[in-house]
Amino acid sequence: MTLSHHLLLLGVLSLWHCSADSADPLGVFCDKDAKIGSPKESAYIDDLSVQLVLKASTSGFVAISYGSGQVFVHGLAQCRGDVGKEACSTCIQDAAMQIRARCPNEADARIWFDYCFLRYSNKDFIGKLDTRPGILYRNGDNVTIETERFNEELGKLMENIGSQAVERRNEGLGKGQTKLSPFVTLYALAQCTRDLSPLSCAQCLSISVGNFPNFCNNRKGCRVLYSSCYTRYELYPIFFPLGSTQRFSNTQMMMVYP
Known part of the structure; x- marks a missing residue:
């Protein structure tokens, strides 16, 4: 230099x-x-x-x-x-x-x-879908509510925020929340890099969310990070204006090369 x-x-x-x-x-x-x-x-x-x-x-x-x-x-x-x-x-x-x-x-x-x-x-990656490598975080604790309903509501929420993320006006961002009980709210966040086409964004998020049942099954929180997108859900606020300073407790992390 x-x-x-x-x-x-x-x-x-x-x-x-x-x-x-x-x-x-x-x-x-x-x-x-x-x-x-x-x-x-x-x-x-x-x-x-x-x-x-x-x-x-x-x-x-x-x-x-x-x-x-x-x-x-x-x-x-x-x-x-x-x-x-x-x-x-x-x-x-x-x-x-x-x-x-x-x-x-x-x-x-x-x-x-x-x-x-x-x-x-030094290779041109701009505009190209990239899910290698991936970084996965999961909460070490399992949910305490009925798991079938939890996974059903999680699936609906991720589908909803994924639909937001692929819309150009949202610049790759999707976020939302849903009530699981009077005292428990599920929060989710998804984002694609803004160089991706809507189709590539949707593909990346689909691959990312596809890790949930295997790596994060019934866990209180999960985060999947790729070079083209990431997804996350938690049982506490994770996005602004509902931002929280909380971080994972009892967190487990893995880097994968699919």
Whole structure:
């Protein structure tokens, strides 16, 4: 990395870190089979990271390519659709800083946070459905209400929010809730990256939700994260304006390569 690249990257990415500690990501993937091939490619990744931070921090989403000649890198950054501008900007800055620190030698890297997702690669992935790898979280506790009704209501809710997510006007976001009893409410959230077509979004969400019966059967909470979409349900509020600071208790996590 040249001194000018280094200073520019630090100048953009250190704005928030001057006053706050870094958050831990939900997951990181560094493709060990995609090594950075040259200093030029590394410099382009740094330049791309700066552009991802600048543009996604203001718009909530960006998908761009950067380079020249035979060397190009491609990047995408997106915040959760219900997250405010300030939280989005903070998350994207953190993602760009951490992904380069955690994947310093890889030309294909992804990082997931609760509020945002960031990815870059030397292969053009923009607009393409990608469900490899996947990161799955599940609550270690089973639901205490009647499981058949729980799964029926969960299925209806995920279908409803999936229908929201594929509509262009919703920019890939679907969210909703349903009462299971006077004292228990089920909340669900789904989002596709905004470069996907409605059909690809629907396919991604279908694959994601398809993990629920196997990995999260009858569990109080579940989260499936792919590079193109994610889905989540909980028995407490998980989206704004009903946001909660609660996190998983007794959580189990797995990274899968279907």
